[in-house]
Amino acid sequence: xxxxxxxxxxxxxxxxxxxxxxxxxxxxxxxxxxxxxxxxxxxxxxxxxxxxxxxxxxxxxxxxxxxxxxxxxxxxxxxxxxxxxxxxxxxxxxxxxxxxxxx
Amino acid sequence: xxxxxxxxxxxxxxxxxxxxxxxxxxxxxxxxxxxxxxxxxxxxxxxxxxxxxxxxxxxxxxxxxxxxxxxxxxxxxxxxxxxxxxxxxxxxxxxxxxxxxxxxxxxxxxxxxxxxxxxxxxxxxxxxxxxxxxxxxxxxxxxxxxxxxxxxxxxxxxxxxxxxxxxxxxxxxxxxxxxxxxxxxxxxxxxxxxxxxxxxxxxxxxxxxxxxxxxxxxxxxxxxxxxxxxxxxxxxxxxxxxxxxxxxxxx
Numbered sequence: 001x002x003x004x005x006x007x008x009x010x011x012x013x014x015x016x017x018x019x020x021x022x023x024x025x026x027x028x029x030x031x032x033x034x035x036x037x038x039x040x041x042x043x044x045x046x047x048x049x050x051x052x053x054x055x056x057x058x059x060x061x062x063x064x065x066x067x068x069x070x071x072x073x074x075x076x077x078x079x080x081x082x083x084x085x086x087x088x089x090x091x092x093x094x095x096x097x098x099x100x101x102x103x
Numbered sequence: 104x105x106x107x108x109x110x111x112x113x114x115x116x117x118x119x120x121x122x123x124x125x126x127x128x129x130x131x132x133x134x135x136x137x138x139x140x141x142x143x144x145x146x147x148x149x150x151x152x153x154x155x156x157x158x159x160x161x162x163x164x165x166x167x168x169x170x171x172x173x174x175x176x177x178x179x180x181x182x183x184x185x186x187x188x189x190x191x192x193x194x195x196x197x198x199x200x201x202x203x204x205x206x207x208x209x210x211x212x213x214x215x216x217x218x219x220x221x222x223x224x225x226x227x228x229x230x231x232x233x234x235x236x237x238x239x240x241x242x243x244x245x246x247x248x249x250x251x252x253x254x255x256x257x258x259x260x261x262x263x264x265x266x267x268x269x270x271x272x273x274x275x276x277x278x279x280x281x282x283x284x285x286x287x288x289x290x291x292x293x294x295x296x297x298x299x300x301x302x303x304x305x306x307x308x309x310x311x312x313x314x315x316x317x318x319x320x321x322x323x324x325x326x327x328x329x330x331x332x333x334x335x336x337x338x339x340x341x342x343x344x345x346x347x348x349x350x351x352x353x354x
Contacts, residue, residue: 003147006174010164011154013182018157019210021192022201030193033323038190039282040291040319045184046159046279047292048299048315053166053272059304069269070276077280083126087133090273095266 069094110226119223120236123216127158128244133270134161135252140262141169145253152249156242157214159278160185162271163312172309180312191218198222198230212238215278287326294318 072093167177302311
């Protein structure tokens with residue numbers, strides 16, 4: 001039930017902001033501070049989420065195979081690999097490290 | 104052919120749009136697997152891709168739920184990630200000039216990838232084609248691969264053994280990388296990582312990410328006090344998607 005509540009709230013919230021952008025007259029959100037904040041919010045959220053989902057195990061911080069996988073993804077990004085290859089490299093390296101029992 | 108002879112050929116626009124739509128659409132598979140591995144049912148997983156349809160928010164929501172987060176805290180993190188779409192919509196409504204009746208339907212497709220493709224087009228006709236083709240191909244594929252991923256997760260059993268728990272953070276990293284264009288963005292990312300990890304052991308699941316979001320206003324405030332370094336104009340253009348055809352000059 002809790003999961004459906006979370007899904008419902010997310011569906012409504014995410015659709016509302018998408019629609020708001022198309023309906024609100026230009027100018028209402030055109031203040032430079034608001035625009036800068038909107039651009040920086042995803043940077044902060046994505047960075048925190050990347051770190052947490054790489055190093056968190058419940059409420060504990062751990063260093064396991066996922067860190068190696070994310071390292072591989074970072075290398076792929078530096079090499080300008082396509083999106084799918086970036087994700088695939090993280091998955092394959094994480095699985096590989098676990099397979100040899102290191103993580 | 105072009106409509107007016109001056110723009111980009113329609114076929115070239117369709118090709119660019121399909122390149123982005125197909126590449127990113129296929130990664131719905133990773134979402135389906137991750138969501139099922141986080142304990143969401145098939146219907147719940149598919150509902151997210153059909154109705155939320157903004158990847159980062161979807162990954163964030165299932166990650167927060169898997170960590171045992173309160174549903175409203177989990178939804179708040181997903182919502183704040185989705186707020187950027189409102190600013191994309193603002194730009195798109197000027198470029199596309201959609202009739203009011205069409206906007207509620209077009210709204211669902213206002214995401215990173217459609218915005219990046221649409222704003223890169225030289226004419227309104229090309230922009231409309233780019234938006235429609237990217238939106239349609241991405242929506243269809245993302246939902247199809249979500250379904251396949253959710254079904255596949257059951258078949259392959261332990262998703263951790265296959266390293267699939269690394270797919271979510273890799274998607275976040277791939278979305279984040281092209282956004283790190285100036286010192287301000289990098290400072291925000293670094294501060295958010297510190298806050299997110301340091302608060303993880305002491306705050307309820309999902310809350311540390313919301314606190315980490317404060318790195319954005321803090322950095323803006325600091326930037327303002329230093330006299331406005333950075334590139335304000337970059338703020339309203341979405342980062343180029345990390346897919347073939349996406350191009351960003353530095354990293």
